[in-house]
Amino acid sequence: MQLLIFGAGGFGREVASWVARASWRDERFEVAGFIDDNAPAAVLNGHRVLTLEQAVDRYPGAGVVATVGDPHLRERLVEKALAAGLVATPPLVHPSVEYDHEYVTFEEGVVVCAGSILTVNIVVERHAQINLDCTVGHDAVIGAFATLSPGVHISGNVTVAAHAFIGTGAVTVNGHPGQPLVVGAGAVVGAGAVVTRDVAAGVTVTGVPARAR
Numbered sequence: 001m002q003l004l005i006f007g008a009g010g011f012g013r014e015v016a017s018w019v020a021r022a023s024w025r026d027e028r029f030e031v032a033g034f035i036d037d038n039a040p041a042a043v044l045n046g047h048r049v050l051t052l053e054q055a056v057d058r059y060p061g062a063g064v065v066a067t068v069g070d071p072h073l074r075e076r077l078v079e080k081a082l083a084a085g086l087v088a089t090p091p092l093v094h095p096s097v098e099y100d101h102e103y104v105t106f107e108e109g110v111v112v113c114a115g116s117i118l119t120v121n122i123v124v125e126r127h128a129q130i131n132l133d134c135t136v137g138h139d140a141v142i143g144a145f146a147t148l149s150p151g152v153h154i155s156g157n158v159t160v161a162a163h164a165f166i167g168t169g170a171v172t173v174n175g176h177p178g179q180p181l182v183v184g185a186g187a188v189v190g191a192g193a194v195v196t197r198d199v200a201a202g203v204t205v206t207g208v209p210a211r212a213r
């Protein structure tokens, strides 16, 4: 599949550097270019930078992945790209990622980066982003458009709701069977925080233990 990477920032260039080595079922990926209106050059890391209009014109029906960390901005980019006729990419999972192929579900548009480990009974919903070196334990949900920054550790029985953003190196303790610890929709967990109890939707928490700011 020809793949357009929406966002030529650092994360987009990182994904571009490995995605040709990834595969999903029998699908292989070839970077067609970046989509970005504000890139500093017309070619970045060997890939052309296009506007959305140019991209749709040249690669009608190509796959697209949005590579910005902000969950809400990512959703807006995906919506724009799909409305323009591109299709959501199958999951992009770095070849080094360790996960149970039967008991972990990745939905469309998901990106999982090098060094991450996901165990069993996990659902990673559409367009969620799991950055470098994260772990996700058993019985977890990573919600649609959620972001796990590098080095995040999600313990067992945890739900990270849609659009939640978890900063670098943050940790959640475990929930309990049938009673998950919940990081609410659109919540922000600061870098390095240790989340020991539920985080309400839309709230920002930081520190050890994590407290609302």
Ligand SMILES: CC(C)(COP(=O)(O)OP(=O)(O)OC[C@H]1O[C@@H](n2cnc3c(N)ncnc32)[C@H](O)[C@@H]1OP(=O)(O)O)[C@@H](O)C(=O)NCCC(=O)NCCS
Pocket: 069, 131, 149, 150, 166, 167, 168, 188, 189, 190, 191, 192, 193, 204, 205, 206, 207
């Ligand atoms: C928590 C966070 C969202 C707050 O952002 P913000 O509201 O813009 O905060 P500011 O940078 O203005 O900092 C305000 C204060 O909070 C402190 N602070 C910022 N982030 C903090 C964190 N993660 N933990 C503890 N304190 C933090 C600052 O030192 C500052 O303290 P001061 O007023 O005593 O100087 C942000 O700092 C953060 O942790 N983001 C995650 C970034 C990340 O992991 N990105 C991944 C990129 S791949």
